[in-house]
Amino acid sequence: MESDRSSHSNDLKKAFESLFAEYSDVIYRFCLYKTSDKNIAHDLTQDTFLRLWKAMNTGAEVEKPKQYIYQIARNLVIDYYKKSKAVSLDALEEDGFEARETSTGSEMLSELLLLRDAIEKLEQDYQEVLYMRFIEDMTVENIADTLGVSANLVSVRINRGKKKLRELFA
């Protein structure tokens, strides 16, 4: 009995670490893209996997891990923005807090802001699809599976999104 439990615990850990190895970079990139802050992206990625680990420990059956992990990350990003609105950066700075982002990699982050700015000018439907296609190099089927929509719809959104994006370029 004891050995059964221990082997189950090991299996769980193994499954979790395999998901972590496969998706931690993907989720980190997603959070970095959404927040343009390495520290926050790091924290959000850790929180995402902490939630996954908790869910796996409480017996939740994760049928589509990628979809599930993305959904957690999305929710955490939304929570992060809600909280950031509640406490504005100006107010924090006035209280003596400093922004956590350092000048390291600031060029890349400013590029990232421009990239996000361009994509986010598009309608919501196109944003995630284009992100997954361009940055994560995901296939149409994979995107469809992750977003829970049909492959046909994803295909249409990619094509229209690309067209709209080109119209936005300087």
Added chain:
Amino acid sequence: MKINEQEFNKSIKHLKGVQLTESEKASMLSSIYQTEIIAATLPVVSPFIFSSFFTRERVMVVMASFVLIVFGGGYAAAAGSLPGDPLYGIKVNVLEPLTLQLTFGEVAKNEYKVELLQRRIAELEELRLNTDVNLASEEESYHAAERNVAELEASAIFNEDGINVDVETSIDTYNSLISEPYRLETKIMKGRVIPTSEEDETDEGNSEKKDEETILQKNTGQIEGTVTEVIKTLDEIDREIEEAQSATEETVENIKEVTTPLTESLGF
């Protein structure tokens, strides 16, 4: 500020190259494993100051008092009843849920739920001792135990390995005492070997086939019944037509009897 296609592609290339370092990943994993997993959540307390008067607990206290006063003797009898006894339903459907409601605090409630499952085991053991086990009593016990397990599933607390030892052991013991069709199945039993998907599919296929056969048999039975009833009705209609024909013939005869002397006297 607008971005051109070249800058856009460059940014994408940069972002694609972003990844966590191995040490960042290792420290992340270590932090995750160090976080305590707490499954049970705290109950939400109403901010309304007088809400406690109207909570379910208060209502249940009043009900319990009423039940105890009115059915004082019956309470003791029901509490000691076994599956198959007439009072067993009162025990598992009234008294135990009532006691659960009267148990305050998440931990105490969970302990009581585990105790209920252990009680189901004790009942089965007693039935076996009295050689009083039959399908009806097993079924009654199963329904009660199934509900206990469902309640546990909703609020079970797991240890750091994700296992609730009390529940798992109790379910194993319960299943060893009861016939196969009434064995408990639950997702709480995480250490158990889960059948492969192929087996599942075969089982599912078999059960679907069985279900289809049962429905077919049921439908055939219903059709046969309807056909018999229709035949019966047709026979009755035939009989009624025959009766009506003979009645008409009789009336015609009677009319003839009356009209014949009349026509004869008139010289027709």
